[in-house]
Amino acid sequence: MVARADSERFTVAVRAVDGAVVLEVAGELDHDTVRPLRDALDAAVAPGGRVLVDLARLGFCDSTGLNVLLHSRLAAREAGGSLELAGLRGPVARMFHITGADGLFPVHADVADALGEVGGPSR
Template identity: 50%
Template structure:
């Protein structure tokens, strides 16, 4: 399995790392995803999809906050990944982030996994 580091980005309250695991791109945001930090996640997500990573796993274990702008970034990435024949899988969401997806109904359009390992196995 190739678990090499692909890249990372950072701006203030959000850091994003990207790596590959076989056919999946694993994107790991750590911190707060909001209006001010949305591009820090948007750019690596779009790059991962463009580089042939139509199956993207978002490891949400370090994501402490997500507002509507962050949710829109993920919804846009989902559309891009689906157009490329893949999808966005969300893993290990913290309760405060999971609540945003529950309230908005966005959990219904993503494949959500309890753990990163489960997402990679699926």
């Protein structure tokens, strides 16, 4: 499975890797650009498997983006799966830290760490 949604300011690419669905996001995530991520997350979490969102190339995320991720985290849990984050950096990492949202998700240094991790994610 590989899917991609592009706009001038935001992209999301979806692929299956080692039993997980990986969403690679890049650009600016806000009220005007959130729909492709919301749609991709809705489809990814519904089956109840492991979903990993790679935020390494995300330069900006507002409260709209954060709310979509939080909602999808709950939807994943209700479906018997998980929603994990990788690559929190810069202003996006700061926003997650300030809001306390980084403590609600399993957080990995990067996708390779997440996919190769045996002992569980860091927080």
